Amino acid sequence: MSASKTSGSEARSGSAWAPLARPVFRALWIAQFVSNIGTWMQTVGAQWLLLGHGATMVTLVQTASSLPIVLLALPSGVLADRFDRRALLLVAQCAMFAVSAVLTVLAFADALSAVPLLALTFLLGCGTALMGPSWQAIQPELVEREQLGQASALGAVNMNLARAVGPALGGVVVAAAGAGWVFGFNAVSFLGIAAVLLLWHRPKTTVPADRQERLLTALYAGRRYVWNAPGIRRVLLRTALFIPGAAALWSLLPLIAADSLGMGSGGYGLLLGAVGFGAVAGAFALPWLRQHLGINGILAAGAVMFALVLLVLATVHITWVAILVLLPAGVAWIGVLSTLNAAMQTRLPGWVRARGLAVYLLVFQGGQALAAPVWGALVQWLGLTTALLIGTAAMLLSALSLYRWRLYGMEGIDPTLSDHWPTPPLVFVPGPSDGPVLVSVVYRVAPDDSAAFIDAMDRVAHSRRRTGAITWGLFQDGNEPGRFIENYLVGTWSEHLAQHHNRLTTTDRGFEDRARALLLPGTAPEVTHAFDAAVGPVLPTSESRPS
Numbered sequence: 001m002s003a004s005k006t007s008g009s010e011a012r013s014g015s016a017w018a019p020l021a022r023p024v025f026r027a028l029w030i031a032q033f034v035s036n037i038g039t040w041m042q043t044v045g046a047q048w049l050l051l052g053h054g055a056t057m058v059t060l061v062q063t064a065s066s067l068p069i070v071l072l073a074l075p076s077g078v079l080a081d082r083f084d085r086r087a088l089l090l091v092a093q094c095a096m097f098a099v100s101a102v103l104t105v106l107a108f109a110d111a112l113s114a115v116p117l118l119a120l121t122f123l124l125g126c127g128t129a130l131m132g133p134s135w136q137a138i139q140p141e142l143v144e145r146e147q148l149g150q151a152s153a154l155g156a157v158n159m160n161l162a163r164a165v166g167p168a169l170g171g172v173v174v175a176a177a178g179a180g181w182v183f184g185f186n187a188v189s190f191l192g193i194a195a196v197l198l199l200w201h202r203p204k205t206t207v208p209a210d211r212q213e214r215l216l217t218a219l220y221a222g223r224r225y226v227w228n229a230p231g232i233r234r235v236l237l238r239t240a241l242f243i244p245g246a247a248a249l250w251s252l253l254p255l256i257a258a259d260s261l262g263m264g265s266g267g268y269g270l271l272l273g274a275v276g277f278g279a280v281a282g283a284f285a286l287p288w289l290r291q292h293l294g295i296n297g298i299l300a301a302g303a304v305m306f307a308l309v310l311l312v313l314a315t316v317h318i319t320w321v322a323i324l325v326l327l328p329a330g331v332a333w334i335g336v337l338s339t340l341n342a343a344m345q346t347r348l349p350g351w352v353r354a355r356g357l358a359v360y361l362l363v364f365q366g367g368q369a370l371a372a373p374v375w376g377a378l379v380q381w382l383g384l385t386t387a388l389l390i391g392t393a394a395m396l397l398s399a400l401s402l403y404r405w406r407l408y409g410m411e412g413i414d415p416t417l418s419d420h421w422p423t424p425p426l427v428f429v430p431g432p433s434d435g436p437v438l439v440s441v442v443y444r445v446a447p448d449d450s451a452a453f454i455d456a457m458d459r460v461a462h463s464r465r466r467t468g469a470i471t472w473g474l475f476q477d478g479n480e481p482g483r484f485i486e487n488y489l490v491g492t493w494s495e496h497l498a499q500h501h502n503r504l505t506t507t508d509r510g511f512e513d514r515a516r517a518l519l520l521p522g523t524a525p526e527v528t529h530a531f532d533a534a535v536g537p538v539l540p541t542s543e544s545r546p547s
Contacts, residue, residue, distance in 0.1 A: 460512055
């Protein structure tokens with residue numbers, strides 16, 4: 001997205017805080033803030049309890065929190081697109097409350113050793129994995145599409161403001177009263193989100209029974225969509241190139257506090273708080289950064305800033321210097337994450353939004369989960385300083401990779417539903433599971449326009465595959481050079497009906513219009529639908545039945 005386009009969008013949608021004018025968004029934002037404080041307090045308590053068990057054990061707290069996303073993000077995305085998202089969020093909050101309550105009881109009973117602590121942290125991560133896609137996917141229901149960038153930034157502000165308060169508060173509570181109290185606060189914090197969700201009267205959305213996807217089919221459809229969406233794939237690539245190096249900071253910060261700076265749990269909370277305050281300040285700077293740097297400039301600057309922060313932490317062991325240098329780390333973190341998250345939100349259509357965001361969460365959290373034990377092992381093998389220097393190199397490589405793999409702009413992208421295909425006028429009545437369905441479309445083009453038509457149909461091919469095509473091909477008639485035949489196979493009749501009425505977007509329609517603008521004047525595409533003859537005949541309609 002160009003800088004001028006970004007500025008214009010912000011002008012239309014108001015200030016960076018405009019989404020907070022929406023009552024439901026505001027209530028959920030406040031409840032999430034309280035819950036995030038509880039989460040950060042618990043993270044400090046868990047990491048501090050494990051500090052005597054070695055560097056690898058400390059970093060496993062990050063892995064236990066993030067690994068469930070790797071395992072459950074995609075199934076959670078399918079559930080969020082298939083069932084009521086509000087209900088799924090309520091189930092997740094109740095489950096996390098129950099796990100946190102057990103954690104609290106064990107802590108007060110002084111029966112919380114390393115293994116049950118990590119196991120219960122893993123179960124909390126499972127709750128986060130279940131709610132993550134649903135939480136992300138409801139954002140367009142809470143704010144206007146033009147405000148999704150601000151909503152994403154406010155989500156990052158929420159997390160980082162909690163990071164500024166929660167760790168410091170958690171460190172003080174752990175030092176003064178023990179870890180049980182931080183675990184107890186975290187348990188109670190889930191009830192606030194549950195209360196807001198119960199009061200939210202979300203409009204019910206129903207999909208006709210003949211177009212509902214089975215769970216495995218829905219999972220495959222989400223994977224197929226992401227694979228055939230170049231803009232989505234590029235966002236995921238940028239996430240994968242940034243997160244592992246950035247995870248060095250979050251994974252090793254407890255060790256930096258204890259070993260490099262000689263600080264206690266309160267000092268560790270202070271360091272996390274510095275990152276959080278930097279992120280909150282970064283939220284105010286984001287409109288200026290987008291206008292002057294653009295989305296790819298923010299990604300490059302964020303990676304370079306993280307590299308410099310890790311370099312300073314590796315070579316300078318002065319507490320006030322560490323606190324100061326962590327402030328710009330917060331700015332870089334919120335700048336990069338809000339840019340990537342907004343890029344995903346604005347590109348995904350509603351029918352597959354949760355599944356697409358689940359893949360993003362998989363890459364984001366999975367990168368942290370897999371990188372954390374690697375950083376811990378590097379510390380034990382090479383030492384803290386060398387591990388931080390390796391993290392510095394990783395972030396510089398992330399910045400340099402933008403010369404080759406930049407985020408695409410949003411020009412011409414509109415994920416709004418476009419129900420522009422008519423229902424096929426068949427003389428048979430296929431069942432929802434009948435298939436596969438072979439769709440053939442004949443086009444007639446002037447020979448001089450053939451090359452341009454083939455090029456335009458490449459975009460149409462991606463559209464067909466995103467929305468349901470298992471295979472796709474474009475063929476040119478050997479006897480009539482201007483006659484082209486498009487063939488694509490869809491798994492079932494219900495999936496093809498979903499293509500007609502639930503999956504095509506304004507962007508898809510634009511691709512079709514550009515190709516069809518090259519057809520010979522007075523001609524139109526000729527569409528036929530054929531079914532697998534091996535499955536037997538389908539029932540004729542009443543109009544075609546013999547009397």
